[in-house]
Amino acid sequence: MSSDSGSAVVAAADSAPHFVLVPMMAAGHAGPMFDMARALARRGALVTFVTTPLNLPRLGRVAGEDAFPIRFLPLRFPCAEAGLPEGCESLDALPGLGLLGNFNHACAMLHAPLVARLRDDAAAGSAPPASCVISDACHPWTGGVARELGVPRLAFDGFCTFSSFCMRQMNVHRIFDGVDDDTRPVRVPGFPIDVEISRARSPGNFTGPGMKEFGEEIMAESARADGLVVNSFAELEPLFVDAYESTIGKKVWTIGPLLLMSTVPSTASDEDxxxxxxxxxxxxxxxxxxxxxxxxxxxxxxxxxxxxxxxxxxxxxxxxxxxxxxxxxxxxxxxxxxxxxxxxxxxxxxxxxxxxxxxxxxxxxxxxxxxxxxxxxxxxxxxxxxxxxxxxxxxxxxxxxxxxxxxxxxxxxxxxxxxxxxxxxxxxxxxxxxxxxxxEAVARGGSSDRNLKLLVEHVEHQKKSTA
Structure with missing residues (x-):
């Protein structure tokens, strides 16, 4: 459903919570978040899916999906302003790692246009005000968007709970400080099982100007988030879900595998x-x-x-x-x-x-x-x-x-x-x-199905309590 059909959206989702989803512009990140958009929409929520003109056709929408209350909001991607070649609107379109900082900067420049568009649409009655922002953890700037709109922000890592929690502990305890050998395994403290990893094999091991600072910004904003959404299921890694929630004192919403919640057929089509x-x-x-x-x-x-x-x-x-x-x-x-x-x-x-x-x-x-x-x-x-x-x-x-x-x-x-x-x-x-x-997790009454229902109800309750 396009943003042009706003009156129909408002009529259909007048009292429903309005989720604003901001994926990282990369196939491996946007795909699961689009599956999340479908799942939330089928639960009766209104979803605004933020993308860019070149990324919009890559989402793989299928016939019949216009029945779901999903609004696609393609914002102009500021390639030239960020020093990127024209058309580099996704991570996989970059010619090399050297432009990763420029790409992240271009994403952050979407802050003001996104806030303005959401407010304008709400004022014009073409969409209700946002109720919650769910954004890729690699978009730390979206924390500011949520605060400006006065709504909660949930971070989506795109990782499993095991790896996300492990990364958090590595960062909080700064396990590589004073370690001069990139290949030396270092124990991760405060983790449910004994795990060692070297700096060379750790996430975020990217070189380049500003990349260390960017990684720290991601972790800081993830810590400020109102909760985490994870593409996993409780039965896959229960020990790590429980330990993560206990450590951060916030809800970790396991709602996956999102691919099993998608209505997109996994079989071959004649066109492919x-x-x-x-x-x-x-x-x-x-x-x-x-x-x-x-x-x-x-x-x-x-x-x-x-x-x-x-x-x-x-x-x-x-x-x-x-x-x-x-x-x-x-x-x-x-x-x-x-x-x-x-x-x-x-x-x-x-x-x-x-x-x-x-x-x-x-x-x-x-x-x-x-x-x-x-x-x-x-x-x-x-x-x-x-x-x-x-x-x-x-x-x-x-x-x-x-x-x-x-x-x-x-x-x-x-x-x-x-x-x-x-x-x-x-x-x-x-x-x-x-x-x-x-x-079983995504089937009716399964752990992920229940979590998705509770997530929608949680945001809906928050929306009513602040109205």
Missing amino acids: ADAVRCASWLESKKPRSVVFVSFGSLPGDLAGFERWLSDDGFETRVGERGLVVTGWAPQRAILSHPATGAFVTHCGWNSVLECVAAGLPMATWPHFAEQFMNEKLVVDVLRVGVPVGVKGTAQWGVEAEAVVATRDDVARAVAAVLDGGEEGSARRARAADLGRKAR
């Missing part, structure tokens, strides 16, 4: 050539015989990788035994297909959660950000993954010279995941059980 090709190829394979390999939406030098595939003759040598998709792969459909038996993943949380929802085990190959912590959850806590055994670290936007994993490392991990012995069977059984619990 890659999806049709993948589905056709998978149909020719035996159950649980296929290993899916994917490294997320920030793969670095994609053109160089495609040249390497061509020069190496990989596809020719593999023949029908393998399939290469160089565009957007229909990951959810692939993981949920009966032929897929395991996933080699970079441990981005979206990918991990999609694999958990599909009930599959993983071979873990983290690169950067919080991926090494996600690996610890998958391998050590949930025990549904086998580590490739990465020997170094990578940085997004920085070409790594060192080999961080060999083909033998990968072969060993994949063989262990697919192993039909007692250990492999137990791992697959645990993965299947988590998949069942994920589906």
Whole structure:
């Protein structure tokens, strides 16, 4: 539903709480938040989804969604003012890490236009006043937006509770102060289990002007938030949800897996050539015989990788035994297909959660950000993954010279995941059980379904008490 149909929105959602969702402009961040928008709208809330002109068509809206009270608010992205090339309206469009600071600055420049637009729409009667802001933690400027509007702000990490809480403890206790070796593991204090991590493998290990200060701003605003919204479910990591809430004295709303709350079909459509090709190829394979390999939406030098595939003759040598998709792969459909038996993943949380929802085990190959912590959850806590055994670290936007994993490392991990012995069977059984619990969490009366209902009611109550 566009912002032009304001009178209908107000009539339909007169007394409903109005959530303003501000995602990070990147595929891996905006997708789950759009799933959240759908879920909130189906609960009767009005949702304003903030985006930009170039990001709006990428949201993957489907036929029939106009029935939901979702307003799309595309704000002009100030590329030129922030020193960005025209068209760099999303994180994955940046040519390199050197412009990350400019991108963050451009996002922060949306503060005044967003406040003005929300107030203007409320004054004109085209939308009710905002009741709550839910924003990506990487948008610390939205804390000021919420305070200016006089409404609560909930932070959305896009991580699991395990990694989000671990990051919080690392920051609060400043565990790397005085540590001069980036590769030396340091224990994380005040965490429910014994966890060690090095600075090199810690989230936010980005270099560049102002990046350290930006990371501290994120953590400070997250601490000021009225609560946290997490794309996870209580049964997946109960120990860490409880410990996080107890430590910060605020509610941690687990409302995932959001992908299972989405009405978007996960099967191939005739319009999607890659999806049709993948589905056709998978149909020719035996159950649980296929290993899916994917490294997320920030793969670095994609053109160089495609040249390497061509020069190496990989596809020719593999023949029908393998399939290469160089565009957007229909990951959810692939993981949920009966032929897929395991996933080699970079441990981005979206990918991990999609694999958990599909009930599959993983071979873990983290690169950067919080991926090494996600690996610890998958391998050590949930025990549904086998580590490739990465020997170094990578940085997004920085070409790594060192080999961080060999083909033998990968072969060993994949063989262990697919192993039909007692250990492999137990791992697959645990993965299947988590998949069942994920589906139960989002079903009517499940933990995430209840949390979503309580979240809407909580904001609705706050709205009435301040009216």
